[in-house]
Amino acid sequence: MSAQSMDQRDRPTGYLPEGADINRNIAARRLRGAIWQAIFVSSLIIGLLALATLIYTIVDDTFGYIAVQTKVDPEELTGGRPLEELSKEELIEILRANVSAGLFRRFDRDEPFSERSKESVLQLVEERVVGREVVAAYKLTESLLERERIEATVRERFPRAKLEFHSWINREFLTRPMSSVPILAGVGNAILGSLWVIAITMLLAIPIGILGGVYLEEYASDTWYYRLIETNINNLAGVPSIIYGILGLAVFVRALESFTSGAMFGVTDSNGRTILSAGLTMALLVLPLMIINAREAIRAVPQSLRQASYGLGATKWQTVWHHVLPNALPGILTGTILSASRAMGETAPLIVIGASTFVVFFPDSVFDKFTVIPIQIYNWTSQPGAQFRSIAAAAIIVLLVTLLALNATAILLRNRLRRNY
Numbered sequence: 001m002s003a004q005s006m007d008q009r010d011r012p013t014g015y016l017p018e019g020a021d022i023n024r025n026i027a028a029r030r031l032r033g034a035i036w037q038a039i040f041v042s043s044l045i046i047g048l049l050a051l052a053t054l055i056y057t058i059v060d061d062t063f064g065y066i067a068v069q070t071k072v073d074p075e076e077l078t079g080g081r082p083l084e085e086l087s088k089e090e091l092i093e094i095l096r097a098n099v100s101a102g103l104f105r106r107f108d109r110d111e112p113f114s115e116r117s118k119e120s121v122l123q124l125v126e127e128r129v130v131g132r133e134v135v136a137a138y139k140l141t142e143s144l145l146e147r148e149r150i151e152a153t154v155r156e157r158f159p160r161a162k163l164e165f166h167s168w169i170n171r172e173f174l175t176r177p178m179s180s181v182p183i184l185a186g187v188g189n190a191i192l193g194s195l196w197v198i199a200i201t202m203l204l205a206i207p208i209g210i211l212g213g214v215y216l217e218e219y220a221s222d223t224w225y226y227r228l229i230e231t232n233i234n235n236l237a238g239v240p241s242i243i244y245g246i247l248g249l250a251v252f253v254r255a256l257e258s259f260t261s262g263a264m265f266g267v268t269d270s271n272g273r274t275i276l277s278a279g280l281t282m283a284l285l286v287l288p289l290m291i292i293n294a295r296e297a298i299r300a301v302p303q304s305l306r307q308a309s310y311g312l313g314a315t316k317w318q319t320v321w322h323h324v325l326p327n328a329l330p331g332i333l334t335g336t337i338l339s340a341s342r343a344m345g346e347t348a349p350l351i352v353i354g355a356s357t358f359v360v361f362f363p364d365s366v367f368d369k370f371t372v373i374p375i376q377i378y379n380w381t382s383q384p385g386a387q388f389r390s391i392a393a394a395a396i397i398v399l400l401v402t403l404l405a406l407n408a409t410a411i412l413l414r415n416r417l418r419r420n421y
Contacts, residue, residue: 009205020030028038057327059212060141062168063140064139064142064152065165065166065359066134066163066183066387067162068132068134068162069135069160070132072130077094077125077130078094080147082123083130087118087312088117092113092121095107098128098129098232099128114410119175124177130165132183135158136153136158137390138155143165150163168394173187173394174184174186175413178190178359178371182387182390183387187395187398188375190359190372190395191373193363196370197278197343197370198279198282198340199407200275200278200282201279201286201339201340201343202336203362204280204283204288205283205286207289209287209293209336209339210332212291213292213295213297213298214294214320214324214325216229216291217295217298217299218232219316234288234292236287236373238256241285244281244349245312245348245351245352245353247353248278248280248353249351251275252276252353253271253277254272259276261367262274262365262367267367270367270369273353274366274368275363275365275368277348277354278350278370281350282346286342286343289339289342293332293336293339294328294332296331296335297331297332298325298328300331301327303326308386309322309323330414330417333410334414337409337413339409344374344402346375347374347375350375351372355371355372356370356371357375357376358371358376359371365385373399374399376392377392380392380395
């Protein structure tokens, strides 16, 4: 055995290298640190590039030149007046005079003209009479860099078309319902459907999730059924969302159809595939997450607050209500809003329970058929044509803005209600 080996074996625990050894040790640690730092920075750069590419692709599809032509000049129908300035009755007369009697009766049967809004009748006139159609669409990049080529192409191929710079996301897009014509399509009914579903989801999931978290963290004792419940909740949080859709289909759409369709309340023109079924299904989806989040927020409250409350003679419930829950509220609210964000972005469970991909009316009760923004995006991306990709990109921006607003709200609530100890 060499003298160096004997020397290393005889060194006491915690020995620090000296001389040349310490220089080699420091150099090795710095090298390892530099390597890991490079890995971390590379991961961050890759993530930012992927995000930037995603945003660029969406924005590039949302704006750009379009070539529009019509079957009939709107001024010929109105005597030179813009269609938007006509009254609802005048628009109905134009529709009656320019479509077949059978088609006009079908429109009235689907939704009586007396109950339609002016915007709904105007959309029918533009779609069925004027026939405003996008014959060519261009992305933002080529619209900015190749304008002359685009103008020459449109003049040659579509001499009757008018070239205009168009934003697919605008006020009409946010307020109009679905349409088979891309330039007339909107996400107004999908936005309203999403809000209906999220409202029902949160009304059910928030109180049940908070109360379940309080019971499991503050009242439940360490017994076999407590461990069984805890294990099942943790497992349910990782179940694929489509499984919840199958559960909702079996329970809410079929077994409880008389309730979810509104039949027991006198509704006769509905089935179980309604907003109510969707809200109940999504509540099941986010409930395990909310219970776990509530438990973590309650567990983070210092034990000294509970002991101080008990020391002053407070009961268990008084301690929970006046001290534990107020201090856990920032974490609970943050988890609640993040759960709502997840529910708003889900598609698979709603497709399984029968959410419609083409709805041309606005829901006005929980027993109506519905669609939501993610399903509209799925429907449009599956359609051929650049125009459908453009309106899908516009709908993605609407969804992203909504989700970012919810997440920003969560951060603000957390920072505003946070208490330091």
